[in-house]
Amino acid sequence: ISQRAKDEKTRKLLSRIIRVDQAGELGADRIYAGQIAVLGNTPVGPIIQEMKEQEQEHLETFNKLIVEKRVRPTALLPLWNIAGFALGAGTALLGKEGAMACTVAVESVIGEHYNSQIRDLMEDDPEKHKELIKKLSKFRDDELHHHDTGLEHDAEKAPMYDALSQVIKVGCIGAIWLSERI
Amino acid sequence: MSTSTGDRNPPQDTSSGPGGSASSQTSNGGYNTQRTGQGAQYSDELDNSEDLVSEVEEEEMPEETEEEYQTKQAVLKASLPFVHQYGWTKKAIVAGAESLGMPSMVHGMFPRGGAELVFYFYEESNKELESFLKQKVTELKEKDEKIKTGPFIHDAIETRLRMIIPYIDKWPQAMAIQTLPQNAVQSWTNLSRVVDDIWFYAGDKSNDFNWYTKRGSLAAVYKSTEIYLIQDRSEDYTDTWNFLENRLEDVVSAGHLARNLQETNTVLSEGAKGFCVMTRNLLGMNNR
Numbered sequence: 001i002s003q004r005a006k007d008e009k010t011r012k013l014l015s016r017i018i019r020v021d022q023a024g025e026l027g028a029d030r031i032y033a034g035q036i037a038v039l040g041n042t043p044v045g046p047i048i049q050e051m052k053e054q055e056q057e058h059l060e061t062f063n064k065l066i067v068e069k070r071v072r073p074t075a076l077l078p079l080w081n082i083a084g085f086a087l088g089a090g091t092a093l094l095g096k097e098g099a100m101a102c103t104v105a106v107e108s109v110i111g112e113h114y115n116s117q118i119r120d121l122m123e124d125d126p127e128k129h130k131e132l133i134k135k136l137s138k139f140r141d142d143e144l145h146h147h148d149t150g151l152e153h154d155a156e157k158a159p160m161y162d163a164l165s166q167v168i169k170v171g172c173i174g175a176i177w178l179s180e181r182i
Numbered sequence: 183m184s185t186s187t188g189d190r191n192p193p194q195d196t197s198s199g200p201g202g203s204a205s206s207q208t209s210n211g212g213y214n215t216q217r218t219g220q221g222a223q224y225s226d227e228l229d230n231s232e233d234l235v236s237e238v239e240e241e242e243m244p245e246e247t248e249e250e251y252q253t254k255q256a257v258l259k260a261s262l263p264f265v266h267q268y269g270w271t272k273k274a275i276v277a278g279a280e281s282l283g284m285p286s287m288v289h290g291m292f293p294r295g296g297a298e299l300v301f302y303f304y305e306e307s308n309k310e311l312e313s314f315l316k317q318k319v320t321e322l323k324e325k326d327e328k329i330k331t332g333p334f335i336h337d338a339i340e341t342r343l344r345m346i347i348p349y350i351d352k353w354p355q356a357m358a359i360q361t362l363p364q365n366a367v368q369s370w371t372n373l374s375r376v377v378d379d380i381w382f383y384a385g386d387k388s389n390d391f392n393w394y395t396k397r398g399s400l401a402a403v404y405k406s407t408e409i410y411l412i413q414d415r416s417e418d419y420t421d422t423w424n425f426l427e428n429r430l431e432d433v434v435s436a437g438h439l440a441r442n443l444q445e446t447n448t449v450l451s452e453g454a455k456g457f458c459v460m461t462r463n464l465l466g467m468n469n470r
Contacts, residue, residue, distance in 0.1 A: 002248040022389070066389040070382060073393050 010124055014132075016180045017117050018071045021136075022062035023179040024110060026077060027084040029055040031106060034088020035099045044096045044153060051103070051146050058139050065132075074179040083175075087168070098164070100155035105168035107147035113176060114140035254291055256282065258302035265349055270296040270356050297365045300356045304372045307345040311376065314341055315383035329385050336430060338380045339404055340423055343411055347419070353412050377401045399436070403429040 032052035039045055066073055074080075091102035118136050121129040158164060261278025268274040272295045279288040292298040315338060322329055346353050360369035377400040386396060407426045414422045 002246075002251070004248070004251070005246075063389045067387050070378075072378075073389055073391075075391070075394055077391055 010128070013120060013124055014069060014129075015071045017121070017132075018062060018065050018069060019074050020113075020176055020179045021117075021139075022059070022066055023074045023077060023080055024113070024176065025055055025059040025062055027080045027175065028106065028110070029059055030081055030084030031088035031102065034085040034090070035092040035102070036088075037085075038089050038092035039096060039099055042096065044099070047149065047153065048099070051149065054142050054146070058142070061135060061139075075182050076175075076179060080175065080179070087171075091164070091168075094159055094164075097154050097156075097158035097161075100150040100153045101158035101161055101164050102168055103150035104147055104155040105165040106172055107143045107150065109169050109172040109176075110143045111140055111147060114143065250291075254298075255302070257284065257288060257291070258299055259306075261299055262303060262349075265299065265352050269352050270300050270359055272296060275299060294365070297359050297362070297368075300359050300365075301368055301372065303349070303356075304369075307342065308372065308375050308379065310345060311338065311342045312379050312383075314338075315379060319383050331384050332430065332434070334384050335380060335400070336423075336426060338384070339400075339407060339426055342376060342380075342404075343408060343422070343426075346408070346411065350412060357408070357412070373401055373404070376404060399433045403433060 029052060032048055032055060035048050036045060036052065039048065065071070087102060088099070092099040094101075114136050118133055118140070121133050121136070126133070155161070257275065257279050259278075260282050261275045264274040264277040264281075268277060272289050272292070274296070275292055275298070276286045276289050280286055289295075294301075318334070318337070319329070349356070359365060374397065377397045380400060381396055386393075388396060403426070406429060407422060410425045411419060411422045416422075
C-alpha cells in the first residue's frame with residue numbers, strides 16, 4: 001500500500017475522530033446546560049456545573065483541533081445543540097435521579113467510544129498520534145469520573161432506570177454514527 | 183465532502199495496463215478504505231478470526247500502486263494538448279498515450295473516459311491554486327501585512343478561473359461532463375476542495391456551522407462566475423471579474439443582513455418581554 005494511500009487513510013481517521021469528538025463534547029456541554037436550567041438551584045446544581053465546565057474545556061480543545069488539522073465539523077452541530085439541551089432538561093424534569101441516570105448513560109457510551117478511538121489511533125501509528133492519544137486518554141478518564149459521580153448521586157434510583165438508560169445509550173450511539181459521516 | 187471513498191481511488195481497471203497485473207484479482211479495490219473503517223469499528227464485536235480475514239483480504243487486494251498512479255498521471259498530462267482537437271474524450275486520452283509511445287489500449291485504464299481527463303485537469307489546477315495561495319500568505323507574512331479577506335478571495339477565484347481560459351473553447355463540454363450523475367460526487371469533491379483551500383488560506387478559523395455557510399456561499403459565487411466566464415466576450419474577460427466582484431459584495435451584504443436580522447430579533451424579543459412584564463404590573467398580576 002503506497003505512502004500516499006496510507007496518508008489518506010490516516011487523514012480520514014483523524015478527521016472522523018476529531019469531528020465526532022467535537023460534536024460529542026458540544027452535546028455533553030448542552031446536556032449539562034439543560035440539566036442546570038432545571039436543577040441549577042438545587043443542591044446538585046454545583047456538581048453538574050463542575051462537570052459542565054470540564055466538558056467546556058474538552059470542547060475548546062476540539063474546537064482548536066478542528067482548525068489546526070483542517071477538519072470539517074459535522075453539519076449536524078445545530079441539531080446536537082438543541083437535542084442535547086432537550087435531553088438534559090427532559091431528564092432533569094424527572095428529578096435529580098433522572099439527570100444523574102442520563103449522565104451515567106451518556107458518559108458510559110462516551111467512555112467506550114474514546115477507548116475505541118484510542119485503539120484505532122494506536123493501530124494506525126502510535127508515535128505520530130502520541131499527543132492526541134494522551135489528550136483522549138485524559139478526556140476518557142474525566143468522562144468516567146463523571147460516570148462514577150452520576151452513580152454516586154443515586155442515578156440507579158431514577159424512574160424506569162433500565163429503559164431510560166438503554167434509550168439514551170442507543171440515541172448516543174446513533175448520534176456518534178451520524179456525526180462521523182455527516 | 184462526505185464521500186468515504188476518497189478522491190484518489192478511481193474504479194478498478196479491467197485490462198492490465200503497464201504495471202497493473204495485481205488489479206485483476208480485485209473487484210472493488212477502490213473501496214478498501216471503507217472496509218477498513220468498518221473493520222475497526224466492529225472489531226470489538228467480532229472475534230479475532232474475522233479480524234484476520236479482513237487483514238488478509240486487504241493484502242490480497244492492494245489499492246492502486248504508485249506505479250499505476252504515476253503512469254495514469256503521465257498519460258493524462260500528455261492528453262491535455264489534444265483536448266482542443268478531440269474534446270474531453272477517450273480519443274484525446276488515446277492520442278496522449280500514443281504521443282508517449284504507449285499502445286492505444288491504455289485507454290482501458292480510464293473507465294470513466296473523458297471525465298478522467300476533466301478531473302485530472304481540475305485536480306492539477308487545484309494544486310496550482312494551493313501553491314499560489316501558500317505563496318501569497320508567505321509573502322504577506324514577510325511584509326508583516328494582514329490578509330484583507332475580500333481582495334484575497336477575489337484574487338484567489340480570479341487566479342483559479344484564469345486556469346480554465348486556455349481550454350475555454352471546450353470548457354462547456356467539461357462542465358456538462360461534471361454534471362452527469364456518475365461524475366457528480368467527484369465534481370462536488372473537487373469544488374469543495376477549491377473553496378476549502380481558499381477559505382483556509384484566507385485565514386478562516388470557524389469551527390461551527392459557519393464553516394458550511396462560508397464555503398457554500400463561496401461555491402455559489404465560484405460556480406456562477408465560471409458560467410459567466412464561458413460566455414464572456416470582453417477584452418481579457420474584464421466583465422467576468424466585475425461580475426465576480428459584484429457577487430462577492432452580495433455575499434458580504436447578505437452576511438450583514440443576517441447579523442442585522444439577528445440583532446433586530448433580539449431587540450424585538452426584549453421589547454416584547456418588557457411589554458408583557460409591564461402589562462402584568464398594570465394588572466397587578468406580579469404581586470399575587
